[in-house]
Every structure is written in C-alpha cells, then in structure tokens.
Amino acid sequence: MVAWIGSRTVPLSAAIEQVAKLLENARCPVFSLNSDIHGYRSLIALAERVGATYDHVNGRDLVHEVALHTDVGGFFATATEVRRRADLIVVVGDVPVIHHDLLMSLAASKPDLSGGRRRRWFQVNGRVEPTNEGRLPPRLKAVELGSPDFPFHVVLGILRAALAGRKTSSALANADALRSDMANARFPVFMFSRLSDVSSLAMLQGMLADINKTQRATALFLPADDDAWGLVLASTWMTGFPPRTGFSTGSPVYDPWLCDIDRMIEEKEADLHVWVSEGDEAPPTKRGPPKIALVRSEKPVAGAAVTIRIGKAGVDHDGVVYSSRIGTLKSVVAEVPSDLPSVSAIVGQIQHALQGEGVTPC
Amino acid sequence: MLIRIAGGEVIDPVNGLAGKGDVWIRDGVIVEKPASGRADKTYDVSGCVVMAGAIDIHSHIGGGNVNTARLLLPEQHAAHLKRPLHTPLSNAGWSTFNTGVLYAKMGFTTVVEPAMSPSNALHTHMELADIPIIDKATLAILGNDDFLLSMIRDNASQAMIDDYVAWTVSTSRALGVKVINAGASAAFKENIRSFSFDDVVPSYGVSSRTIVESLQGSVSRLGVPHPLHVHANNLGIAGNATTAAETIRAADGRPLHLAHLQFYGYGTEGKRGFSSGAARLAELVNANTDVTIDVGQVMFGQTVTISSDVIRQYSGMRTASPKKSVLIDGDGNGGGIVPYRYRPDYYGSLQWAVGLELFLLVNDPWRVFFTTDHPNGAPFTAYPELFELLMRRDAREAKMAELDQSALELSTLASIAREYTLEEVAVMTRGAPAKLLGLDDRGHLGPGAIADIAVYRKGQDVRKMFGDAALVFKNGDLVVQDGVVTHYRWGKALRLNPPSDKGIVKRMQAYHEDRYGLSLDWFTFPESAIAREDPFAEVSCRN
Numbered sequence: 089m090v091a092w093i094g095s096r097t098v099p100l101s102a103a104i105e106q107v108a109k110l111l112e113n114a115r116c117p118v119f120s121l122n123s124d125i126h127g128y129r130s131l132i133a134l135a136e137r138v139g140a141t142y143d144h145v146n147g148r149d150l151v152h153e154v155a156l157h158t159d160v161g162g163f164f165a166t167a168t169e170v171r172r173r174a175d176l177i178v179v180v181g182d183v184p185v186i187h188h189d190l191l192m193s194l195a196a197s198k199p200d201l202s203g204g205r206r207r208r209w210f211q212v213n214g215r216v217e218p219t220n221e222g223r224l225p226p227r228l229k230a231v232e233l234g235s236p237d238f239p240f241h242v243v244l245g246i247l248r249a250a251l252a253g254r255k256t257s258s259a260l261a262n263a264d265a266l267r268s269d270m271a272n273a274r275f276p277v278f279m280f281s282r283l284s285d286v287s288s289l290a291m292l293q294g295m296l297a298d299i300n301k302t303q304r305a306t307a308l309f310l311p312a313d314d315d316a317w318g319l320v321l322a323s324t325w326m327t328g329f330p331p332r333t334g335f336s337t338g339s340p341v342y343d344p345w346l347c348d349i350d351r352m353i354e355e356k357e358a359d360l361h362v363w364v365s366e367g368d369e370a371p372p373t374k375r376g377p378p379k380i381a382l383v384r385s386e387k388p389v390a391g392a393a394v395t396i397r398i399g400k401a402g403v404d405h406d407g408v409v410y411s412s413r414i415g416t417l418k419s420v421v422a423e424v425p426s427d428l429p430s431v432s433a434i435v436g437q438i439q440h441a442l443q444g445e446g447v448t449p450c
Numbered sequence: 451m452l453i454r455i456a457g458g459e460v461i462d463p464v465n466g467l468a469g470k471g472d473v474w475i476r477d478g479v480i481v482e483k484p485a486s487g488r489a490d491k492t493y494d495v496s497g498c499v500v501m502a503g504a505i506d507i508h509s510h511i512g513g514g515n516v517n518t519a520r521l522l523l524p525e526q527h528a529a530h531l532k533r534p535l536h537t538p539l540s541n542a543g544w545s546t547f548n549t550g551v552l553y554a555k556m557g558f559t560t561v562v563e564p565a566m567s568p569s570n571a572l573h574t575h576m577e578l579a580d581i582p583i584i585d586k587a588t589l590a591i592l593g594n595d596d597f598l599l600s601m602i603r604d605n606a607s608q609a610m611i612d613d614y615v616a617w618t619v620s621t622s623r624a625l626g627v628k629v630i631n632a633g634a635s636a637a638f639k640e641n642i643r644s645f646s647f648d649d650v651v652p653s654y655g656v657s658s659r660t661i662v663e664s665l666q667g668s669v670s671r672l673g674v675p676h677p678l679h680v681h682a683n684n685l686g687i688a689g690n691a692t693t694a695a696e697t698i699r700a701a702d703g704r705p706l707h708l709a710h711l712q713f714y715g716y717g718t719e720g721k722r723g724f725s726s727g728a729a730r731l732a733e734l735v736n737a738n739t740d741v742t743i744d745v746g747q748v749m750f751g752q753t754v755t756i757s758s759d760v761i762r763q764y765s766g767m768r769t770a771s772p773k774k775s776v777l778i779d780g781d782g783n784g785g786g787i788v789p790y791r792y793r794p795d796y797y798g799s800l801q802w803a804v805g806l807e808l809f810l811l812v813n814d815p816w817r818v819f820f821t822t823d824h825p826n827g828a829p830f831t832a833y834p835e836l837f838e839l840l841m842r843r844d845a846r847e848a849k850m851a852e853l854d855q856s857a858l859e860l861s862t863l864a865s866i867a868r869e870y871t872l873e874e875v876a877v878m879t880r881g882a883p884a885k886l887l888g889l890d891d892r893g894h895l896g897p898g899a900i901a902d903i904a905v906y907r908k909g910q911d912v913r914k915m916f917g918d919a920a921l922v923f924k925n926g927d928l929v930v931q932d933g934v935v936t937h938y939r940w941g942k943a944l945r946l947n948p949p950s951d952k953g954i955v956k957r958m959q960a961y962h963e964d965r966y967g968l969s970l971d972w973f974t975f976p977e978s979a980i981a982r983e984d985p986f987a988e989v990s991c992r993n
Binding site for chain 1: 512514516517518520521522523524544545546547548569570572573576577580596638639640641653764774775776777778779780781784787965966967968971972973974975976978979981
C-alpha cells in the first residue's frame with residue numbers, strides 16, 4: 089500500500105491523478121522539500137511547470153546559511169582539507185549531532201600536512217547556551233572562550249579586535265590563549281554551524297579577512313542539514329537561485345521573504361501545500377491549505393488530501409546526496425533495496441499526468 | 451531519415467571545402483550524397499554559410515566553483531534576459547538549462563568545462579548533465595594535490611605517476627588534464643603569497659616547472675589527445691609575459707596548451723608599469739609550433755571571475771565589485787570567486803587590446819582558440835561581438851575610439867590590419883578544437899562526422915550572423931531555427947578511459963582510508979549516479 093486519498097487506500101495511479109488535478113487547480117501552490125539531488129531536480133522542474141514556490145522543510149535554518157553566501161561570502165575549506173591540515177580548530181557555537189562523527193574523527197586524527205604540529209581546539213560561546221543536542225562530544229577537549237553576557241556577534245567582534253591587537257571594552261576568557269595559539273598556527277580553521285544571524289557570520293568572515301592579511305586561516309561551514317544544502321546546490325544550478333525561490337510570476341524569483349512558505353501559508357496566500365520528505369519530519373498539522381504528502385510513513389498523513397509513500401535515497405534506492413564530510417555530492421547505494429518508489433519516480437508520473445505536452449528537464 | 455541542407459556556402463577547412471554545395475545527413479551522421487539524390491527533408495539554405503558545429507575548448511559552465519558564483523551573485527542572474535516561454539525551466543537565469551540554450555543558438559554544439567576538481571567530479575557531471583542540447587567535456591585538475599606532489603618529491607617512477615594520472619582521468623570521467631598555477635595553491639595553504647615558475651612548494655620541495663613537466667610527460671605517454679592544458683603562474687600581474695614566455699620555452703618541443711594567454715600578456719612599460727607584451731608572446735607562439743593557446747578575451751561589463759588559482763583570486767578580492775567574494779581551500783586547488791566589472795579605463799582598455807593582439811598576431815588559426823575564459827574575461831554571450839572585432843577592422847577602430855588612448859598607445863593593435871576570414875573562423879572554432887581535443891567525429895562536415903551543423907545567414911552584420919544561427923543541427927536533430935531553440939535533447943559528456951595498473955586502485959584505497967578516514971567509495975561514483983541514459987561517450991586515447 090503506497091497511496092491514499094484522504095484516509096482511503098487507493099492505487100498509486102489514482103493518487104497520482106488526484107495530485108495532478110489538485111496541482112492544475114491550484115493558484116498558488118507551495119512545496120516543502122526534503123529529498124536527494126534527483127528528487128530535488130524533479131521537484132524544481134515540477135514547481136516551474138505549476139508555478140509553485142519551494143523551500144526546504146527546514147527552511148528557517150537554511151535561510152541564514154544561504155544569506156551567508158548571497159550577502160557575505162568569505163573563506164571556506166572542505167572537511168577533508170581541515171582534517172589533514174588544521175592545527176587549530178575554533179568551534180564557533182554549537183554543532184548539531186549529525187556532525188559529531190566528523191568532530192570525533194577530527195579529534196582522533198592528527199593532521200598530516202601541518203608540519204608536525206598537533207591540533208588544538210577552542211570553542212567560542214555567547215549568550216545563547218549551546219543546546220544539549222549541540223554540545224561538543226565530551227571526549228573532545230576544547231578550551232572554552234567567550235562570554236555568557238554577550239550575543240554571538242558581539243563575542244566575535246570582541247574576539248576579532250583582540251586577535252588584531254586592538255583594545256576592547258570587555259575581555260573574553262581565554263582570548264589571550266587563542267591569540268597566542270593563533271600566532272603560531274599554520275592553518276587555523278573556524279568551524280561553525282547554525283549561526284543564525286548574518287551579523288555573526290559577517291563578523292566571523294571579517295575576522296578571517298583580517299587574519300589572512302598576514303597568515304592563512306579559513307572556516308569550515310557545516311550546514312545544519314546536509315540534505316537541505318543539497319537543495320541549495322541543485323536549485324542554484326537549475327534556476328540560478330537558491331531557495332526560497334518561486335515561479336509564481338512565470339520567472340524564477342528568489343526572495344527570502346516573499347517565498348517564505350510558512351508566511352505564505354499563514355497569510356493564506358498559498359492554496360495548496362505539497363510536503364515531500366524522505367526524513368522523519370512530520371508535516372505541519374495545523375490548519376492550512378489542502379496538503380499533498382509524499383512521505384515515508386506507512387499511514388496516511390492526517391488531514392492530507394493525498395498521501396503517497398516514498399522510499400529514501402541510500403536506504404530503499406540509490407541516489408545522490410550532499411555530504412559535508414567531503415564538501416560535495418556523494419553517490420549513495422541502497423542499504424535495504426525496496427520497491428518503494430523514489431521521489432523522482434513519483435514526480436515523473438505526476439508530470440506525465442499533468443495535461444499538456446510539456447518537456448521536462450528531469 | 452535522409453536530410454539535405456541545400457545550396458549553402460559550405461566552409462569546411464578540414465575537408466578543403468569552401469563554396470556552394472550540399473550537406474547530407476542520415477541517422478545523425480553526415481553522409482555522401484546518395485545515389486538517388488532524393489532527400490526525405492530538404493532545407494534550402496541558399497545565401498547562408500554552412501559550418502560544422504562550433505566547439506568551445508575553455509568555458510567554465512559547471513561544477514562547484516561555478517555554482518558558488520551563482521549562489522554568491524543572485525542579483526546577476528536576475529538581470530539576465532528571459533528565455534522563450536513554454537520550455538522547461540524556460541525563465542531561469544544563468545542556469546545549466548540556459549547555458550545549453552544560449553550556446554546552441556550561436557551554433558556551438560560542444561563545450562569543454564576546463565577546471566574540474568577530481569574530488570568534485572560527481573557534482574560537475576550532474577550539472578553538465580542538466581545542460582541541454584550540446585555535448586560537454588571536462589579537464590581534470592592536477593598539480594596541487596598532495597598525492598601527485600608527494601610522488602614527485604619522493605622520486606616515484608614515471609609509470610606510477612602515469613597510473614595516477616590515468617586513474618584520475620578515468621574515475622573523474624575527464625577528457626584531459628589541466629594544471630592551474632602548478633604548486634601555488636598548495637603553497638598558498640602554507641602562507642606563500644606569490645609563486646613563479648621556478649618557485650618551490652615548501653613541504654614538497656618541488657617547483658612549478660617540475661610539476662608541469664611531470665604532468666606533460668604523463669599526458670603524452672598515456673596518449674591523452676589534448677596536450678597538458680596549462681594555466682600558468684602569475685596570472686594578471688604586470689610583467690607576467692616573461693612568465694608565459696618561460697613556460698612556452700619549457701615546452702621544449704613537446705605539445706602544450708596555454709590557457710587564456712591574454713591574462714599573461716602584460717609588460718611593465720609606461721608610467722603605470724602596465725603595458726602590452728602580446729606582440730612578443732605572439733612571436734614566441736608563432737615560433738613554437740607545438741604550443742597552442744586560447745585567448746581569454748576581455749570584453750567590457752560586469753562579470754564574475756571563477757578560478758581554482760586561489761593565490762591569484764585572493765589578491766583579486768581587493769578589487770571585487772560588488773564587494774563580496776568566496777575563497778575555498780579545497781582538496782588540491784580549491785577555488786576563488788570574485789565578481790568584477792571590466793571598465794573602459796586604462797587597465798580594462800589594455801587588457802582588451804592585448805587579447806585582440808594575440809588573436810591577430812598569432813598567424814596560425816589552428817593554434818589560437820576562441821575563448822573569453824567564460825566568465826572570467828566576459829560571458830560567452832559576448833562571442834558574436836568578438837567575432838565582429840576579429841573580422842572587421844573598422845569595428846575595432848570604432849571601439850578603440852571609445853577607450854583609454856594612453857593604454858592603446860602601449861599596444862600594437864592600432865597597426866594591425868588583419869581581418870579574420872570565415873575560413874579562419876571555421877578553423878579556429880571548429881577544425882582546430884576538434885583536432886586539439888582528439889574529437890575526430892566533429893569539427894568538420896566530411897562523411898562519417900556526427901551531424902553537428904551550424905547554418906548562418908551571411909550578411910554585413912557579423913554580430914547578428916553569429917548571434918542567431920539560422921539553423922543548428924545536433925547529431926542530425928534540428929535544434930535551432932532563426933536563433934530560437936525549437937527542440938530539446940540531452941547531449942553527452944565526452945570522456946577518456948585510459949587504462950591504469952590495478953595496483954593504483956589499492957593505493958588510492960589505502961590513501962583515502964589513511965588520510966581522510968573514509969573509503970574510496972566516498973570519492974568515486976558509478977555512471978548510474980547521473981541518472982540519464984548514456985550520459986557519457988568515450989573518446990579514444992592516441993595509443
């Protein structure tokens with residue numbers, strides 16, 4: 089059983105037809121997505137065809153990470169290069185559990201391209217306490233740095249001034265220790281994830297620009313969700329824009345406010361919500377426009393007009409995902425191959441069911 | 451189906467054709483005129499020029515760095531022109547889809563992405579697979595990677611280095627090898643800020659020259675048709691014509707391709723210490739027949755520079771316009787993304803003139819290639835304007851009148867009368883690139899060639915002629931009519947598959963597990979990952 093209309097089990101073809109009908113009749117459909125690269129490619133093509141706006145299901149985190157790249161830019165490194173070269177790692181803020189394997193792998197390895205230098209660890213904290221989920225693994229010993237009195241961008245501002253040898257009105261614990269280690273480091277790396285304000289990101293990158301005037305330094309950006317970053321990459325090459333992007337005017341429009349799906353639902357702009365997730369996120373249960381759900385659940389989603397059960401890339405079928413361990417796309421093989429359809433297979437059938445002789449790019 | 455393209459002026463230097471004639475197509479391939487003389491479909495192209503589809507050997511159209519540039523500059527995509535409605539992703543800006551459409555309408559049917567980091571090969575090929583109509587290919591970057599530098603330092607045998615190069619080309623599905631500022635990115639990670647041909651990478655003790663010579667040898671021994679594609683040291687720096695000259699001399703009779711030579715065409719004369727060294731370089735190229743070059747012409751306006759020459763891109767961050775940029779320390783080279791606006795000021799005028807001098811002073815159109823190093827010198831959409839500048843001296847003079855005269859006085863451009871003929875354009879953009887890349891099946895209109903054909907309306911307006919092809923066929927499919935794409939299809943990525951010793955796989959497995967803590971599977975991919983039917987087409991090595 090892979091498809092339901094309401095709570096009624098139906099053949100997949102009937103569900104596909106119903107989805108096509110709902111999409112054809114929608115004036116302002118919105119897509120919340122979480123898939124692999126092939127799933128995203130097919131969904132973006134579908135979004136263009138039906139004039140939809142799309143974002144990742146965790147778009148609230150992603151919007152800040154995208155803004156770092158669209159508004160600031162900066163210095164970055166791949167995790168593979170950091171592993172081999174970084175003799176000083178400064179963790180800025182907390183790091184989600186999904187990246188703790190990487191952290192432990194870094195902690196357990198010695199950089200082989202650091203001229204024999206051992207790796208030192210610092211962690212910068214600000215007013216917002218790290219969540220339990222994001223605390224560094226206990227086995228990773230880092231010198232704590234920062235102040236609970238200031239928000240992150242202020243802490244980073246003070247640190248930036250301190251590293252540049254300028255006077256500051258407030259001191260940070262262990263800033264001198266970092267300054268001393270920084271002076272001797274060959275390849276210092278600031279690691280961050282989930283910094284949620286652009287001013288902190290801009291301050292961090294400004295600090296890196298300062299340091300690079302005399303010595304090398306860079307940053308390891310770990311997306312809060314690798315699959316979300318995969319959407320950024322696919323969306324950017326396919327349309328020229330990252331999410332939040334929409335085709336409501338016919339052309340792709342990138343606008344983080346206009347294309348904020350939560351806002352569009354709240355303000356009743358959206359009249360159809362397509363929720364596609366290979367993850368464990370539950371679709372929003374509060375009232376909203378009719379929902380189409382492509383999910384891994386074995387049951388129909390409560391309140392959804394149509395539910396279709398899908399497989400997951402790397403579990404049920406092969407796929408391609410973004411991996412921050414290597415900083416690029418990775419081919420994944422099905423661990424437990426199943427008959428559950430991939431997102432791109434379902435979207436292909438929806439494209440076919442939509443009226444007209446459109447040419448699909450995916 | 452038998453197709454006849456009838457009555458056009460056929461220009462095919464490879465087969466010595468230059469005059470009125472017909473071209474016949476059957477099943478996607480050019481064939482002899484059939485005995486029956488009857489076609490299922492005839493296109494009357496009298497008054498038009500018929501050439502093979504054009505080939506761009508150096509255009510940054512896909513991969514991690516290109517995508518980062520898109521991400522950094524959403525405001526630039528928004529400014530792009532709309533495409534025809536009712537086509538897939540028809541309204542997207544500087545997207546993969548648009549790349550194929552824009553190239554096709556100019557009659558280009560094969561484009562080479564010249565800077566693929568092997569570690570980023572899957573991403574690059576995923577993007578290229580989303581570029582419609584045209585065929586694509588990539589050059590794999592080597593020369594800043596620890597594995598190669600360590601082998602050279604440790605005096606590894608030629609055979610071992612050859613195996614590594616072959617394995618890299620094969621697993622990354624590349625058509626050739628490129629070296630970008632050999633050793634400099636590795637040195638920059640150790641805080642070295644300038645790096646010349648005989649400078650040494652600190653931790654390895656190997657010079658740029660040694661790296662280039664080592665790769666040049668491997669490429670030759672492996673029978674890779676395309677000579678080593680060299681992005682030399684000191685790009686963009688006054689006086690770097692000396693560096694380029696030294697690199698040309700180092701070729702020492704062995705094939706070598708120098709990329710975007712315009713960016714190395716600078717002397718130190720004049721009160722600003724920035725002058726044209728193009729005439730001297732052109733003379734050297736003319737004298738060294740094993741050396742080929744592409745130009746990397748600068749055109750005026752906003753663009754973004756995308757390069758794995760990280761040391762150069764770091765210094766360019768100062769002049770970023772708008773003021774934002776990205777610098778990536780990646781495996782091997784990494785990359786730098788710096789937006790830039792070429793203005794008709796002293797420096798912009800001189801760069802523009804240097805490029806044209808190289809085009810016009812290198813005598814042999816078989817050895818000079820038509821590029822803007824897209825998007826570094828200008829977007830590839832500037833090609834029609836560039837064709838006009840090469841084919842019409844009056845167009846050059848009109849443009850020169852708008853530019854900084856003090857800069858132009860330090861170049862020889864005003865004295866050059868040469869105008870490219872259509873035959874020379876066909877050599878430079880069709881026959882020569884196919885020969886350089888080892889693509890025997892294209893670049894000409896002889897029987898057996900794939901039916902990649904561009905038909906242009908001949909007229910005084912060169913820009914219009916080359917901007918909107920009258921007809922374009924890709925593998926025999928009509929894809930463009932009157933400058934508009936009328937049919938979409940998916941091209942292939944052309945790749946080599948040079949054999950290597952099985953031992954290299956074991957070595958690479960051990961290396962990746964030891965140095966990265968990850969199995970080799972993380973860094974390689976099966977062909978099925980691209981999720982298109984037959985995404986690759988294999989090209990043979992020479993031996």
